[in-house]
Amino acid sequence: MQSVNPQHPTHYWHRSEDGRTQCDVCPHRCKLQEGQRGLCYVRGCEAGEIVLYSYGRSSGFCIDPIEKKPLNHFLPGTPVLSFGTAGCNLSCKFCQNWDMSKSRQMDTLASQASPQMLADACVKTGCRSIAYTYNDPVIFMEYAVDVAQACREQNIHSVAVSAGFILPDPRAEFFRYMDAANIDLKGFSERFYHKLCGGHLQPVLDTLIYLVHQTDCWVEITNLIIPGENDDPDEISQMCEWIYEKLGPRVPLHFTAFHPDYKMQDRQRTPLQTLENARSIALSCGLKHVYTGNVAATDSGSTYCSHCGQLLIERCQYQLGEWNLDKHGCCNHCKTPLAGKFEAQPGSWGAQRQVVRFKSSG
Incomplete structure (x- = not known):
């Protein structure tokens, strides 16, 4: 197997006036002395430069349905090869992937794969895309970009699952x-x-505006609703109004259920009614495609035509059912285009999850 450099060079950094080295990837702008690591843990200072410690290393690889990311308007029903590394540049007390994102043990990154190996694995397994997920890919952006370039050469799409907490230059x-x-x-x-x-x-709002208005990247938004913290109807209404005004009504929004985890195990799981209420608020604000997630709810997990209300894509827990799009991605009934990226026929991967293992080098 191709070896990987445990200290991969990066270029978003500079020497600060106090002699420390500042990382310029995210808004934390960590200033580090020799041997120190940033808040994300996978970027640190070596020989006066910022290096990435997790290049080519992962906490594991598996094939998921694309709807699990969640993406409902991007190649529905197709499989996506998913992987992450360790660390994160946020410290969310409710993190639901905390065993990876909060890990400070590089032994977490037991799996290794070069960018070309990952591209070849996508082709071999029939994956239409690869997802940088589980922890935020902006902190291992050099690895993710190299993988994306290798995948693009083989017509494999790249999917980022991110909190969008990144500075303008590395964001671009x-x-x-x-x-x-x-x-x-x-x-x-x-x-x-x-x-x-x-x-x-x-910075997250800036990232959303940038992506929707200055790139060709397809964007969907997730809002994890935590009882007692961000479930106030007025706040949800303000968020939905902002999305409508700044991003447009056709950007899909997913309201997903919180379950007690990490440092917030004293909170209750989000009731389905809370998600349904949030969805109603979003629809009343003019948003066209609003979903609930982490719950079994076929109606609020399915896609409907924004013009005539026809059921276009039926879903229940990542499993597709009825499909009423024509080969151009338009409603079969009124011919209104559905925003997103669709093929003539949906994929048939379903809800299965498949672990992928690469042979060890030694």
Whole structure:
């Protein structure tokens, strides 16, 4: 197997006036002394430069349905090869992938694969796309970009599952190679981001505006609703109005259920009614494609025509049912185009999950 450099060079950094080396990937702008690591843990200072420690290394690979990312308007029913590394540049107290994103043990990254190996694996397994997920790919952007370039040469799409907490220059480079993205808009207040995520809201909003208006990357948004924290109807209404005004009514929005995890195990799971209420608010604000997730609800998980209301894509827990799009991605009934990327026929992967293993080098 092709070897990988445990300390991969990066170029978004500079020397600060106090002699430390500043990472310029995300808004934390970590200033590091020799041997120190940033908040994300996988970027650190070596020989006065910022290096990436997780290049070519992963916490594991598996094939998922694309709807699990979640992406409902991007190649429905097709399989996607998913992987992540370790670390994260946010510190969400409710993280539901905390065993990977909060890991400080490089042993977590037991699986290794070069960009070309991943591209070849997509072709071999019939995956139409590859997803950088589980932890935020912006912190391992050099690895993700190289994988995306190798995949693009074989007509494999790249999908970023990200919180969008990234500075403008690396944002432009990273998303230049992404064909689709699900951005996690965790809440709609600075209080929420500061208290529960260790970050800020505005950089995420800036990323969404940039992606929708300045790139060809297909965008969907996820909002994980946590009882007592970001479930206030007024806040949800403000968020939906912002999406409508700044991004447009056809950007899909997923309201997903929280389950007690990590540092918030004292909270209840999000009731289905809360998700349904949030969906009703979003629809009343003018958004056309609003979904519920992490729950078994066929009606609110399915896609409908924004013009005539016809059921276009039926879904229940990542499983597709009725399909009423023509070969051009338009409603069979009224011929209104459905926003997104669709093929003449849906994929048939279903809800299965398949682990992928690469042979060890030694």
